[in-house]
Amino acid sequence: MRTFVSVLSAVFAGLLLSACAATQQPFADDPYYSPIPPEPAPRPVLKTGSLFAQHHSNSLYSDNKARHEGDIITVVLRERTQASKQAKHESGKDSSVTVDPMIGLGGRAVSVAGNVLQFGANSTSEFTGDAKADQSNSLVGDISVNVLQVMANGNLVIRGEKWLTLNTGKEYIRLTGIIRPQDVDVNNTVESNKIANARIEYSGTGAHHYGQSPGWLSRFFNGPLWPF
Structure with missing residues (x-):
């Protein structure tokens, strides 16, 4: 407020x-x-x-x-x-994150409906600037x-x-x-x-x-x- x-x-x-x-x-x-x-x-x-x-x-x-x-x-x-x-600027960035499968009892991977629980993320950013x-x-x-x-x-x-x-x-x-x-x-x-x-x-x-x-x-x- x-x-x-x-x-x-x-x-x-x-x-x-x-x-x-x-x-x-x-x-x-x-x-x-x-x-x-x-x-x-x-x-x-x-x-x-x-x-x-x-x-x-x-x-x-x-x-x-x-x-x-x-x-x-x-x-x-x-x-x-x-x-x-005149000015010009370019920049770019790529990133990737992967998490191993979750391990449950008996050393087996945890799954839901037959799908193994595993997480991952990818991101990409780009910037281009041009001024005159x-x-x-x-x-x-x-x-x-x-x-x-x-x-x-x-x-x-x-x-x-x-x-x-x-x-x-x-x-x-x-x-x-x-x-x-x-x-x-x-x-x-x-x-x-x-x-x-x-x-x-x-x-x-x-x-x-x-x-x-x-x-x-x-x-x-x-x-x-x-x-x-």
Whole structure:
């Protein structure tokens, strides 16, 4: 009885967790991905009285690249992944057990209706497993993001998102990561494969997106929380 109650409690807990997870959907203008305007840096007071700020100046031969908090940089998405895996396993086992005839009085074998009492058992088990998985993904496009922070070593922390409304559904791209200023080209762009600790999310919302996913109850029965 206790086992049944425990299983029933786990089922209801899984249903509740699945329902809560299903309600947490991405939305546009998420405060986490919203641009953060940089605070105005105080200008150092120079002894000469000049308004020239050395740390904000560019030489005549420098490029117009993102260098400070709040600057905009374009990320060129060139993500392609391909994976293949194959596994095969075979096993077999044969066993046989025989018990000698039972001996009764006088050293004769015990019999019933002329049949000698003798026991034997044979068992055979075989298992064959074959698994194969192929997966490939491709993401090509551009997204402009903001420089969130300039680290002490000069690297730039970037973050941003882009939302597209197509008919009745919406698609979005979110990106976070760390880049080196040296990897930014003269057009103020950087390739996505040069982003460290990159987090790239491409998905969507709406009827077309939800129609491709099973319901939360189906996800529960097919998930690890279902004990059977």
